[in-house]
Amino acid sequence: MKRPGSVRAPGAARAAAARTHNRRGEGGRLREEIIDAAAELLDETGEPHAVTLRSVARRVGIATPSIYPHFPDRPAIVLAVVQREFAGLESSLGAAVERAGGDPRQRLLAICATYLDFAGCHPRRYRTMFGGLWVPPPGDSSLTETDLVVLGASCLLMLIDALGDCVAAGAATSTDVSADATALWAGLHGLAHQRLVSPSFLWPENVPERVIGSLAHLTAV
Structure with missing residues (x-):
């Protein structure tokens, strides 16, 4: 057959x-x-x-x-693409941290800026990475819950570590680093998504700084 x-x-x-x-x-x-x-x-x-x-x-x-x-099936191929894209994003974020040097605030800002740049440069892959539209119902493919849960986990951990370093250096006042880093990612993702779907909107230049500063609880410079 x-x-x-x-x-x-x-x-x-x-x-x-x-x-x-x-x-x-x-x-x-x-x-x-x-x-x-x-x-x-x-x-x-x-x-x-x-x-x-x-x-x-x-x-x-x-x-x-x-x-x-x-x-074994189509979702497994798309998963492989998404996994490779997350690995590329993680590599870009790591390189941005290295370039930023020893200042914790600058390392956090570099991660955020690189994340937004990645979404802008690879819009269709980015939407696939975070859209979830390609994920079939449970049991309808070879994918497992673990396959999906770990996607992007390393990138979020980098954001958590960077925010934690800011708190330790007195550059941020977060009292729940993990929760605030997650909120910061959600804010970055929302901004990235809206930029992609609203290309004609005239975004103020300092919107990223406002999002990052507020959600990361950065102290005044």
Whole structure:
């Protein structure tokens, strides 16, 4: 019995035939190509549902069943894209902290600015990372609750640590660092989202500073 999506056009069939077998050690490369293709589809369409087994296979140039050794279903592919994007965001935040130097306030501000820049530079991937529209009902895919709960956890921890450093240095007056860092993330996310969906709105230049200063309980400079 054929798996769904196994029928393909002759051109796709020829491309797939050329890639039917990976040489030893090339399976990891094909997995990355599948993720790349899914990310490209997201960039082009902005719709997680545009990422299907058939559309990804067509772009990579493989037979649809060739995806199954690497991903059991469509949500697993989108999850891999989202995981890679969060890893990229975490790396960018870490680099921003390093550039900011030893001042805790500047490190926190660098994290926040980098977060907003990431959302602005990668709007469609950002919406997929935080939109949740691609997540199927529980039990309808290979995804587990753990797969979803840990998404972005490392990035939030960086924000918590940065705010904690500000409190220790007397640069913030938060009495519940974890809760206030979570509120700060929610504020940043809301601002990032509204910037994406309201591009014609004339945002005052100091809105990010107002959001960060208020939610992080920063002290006056």
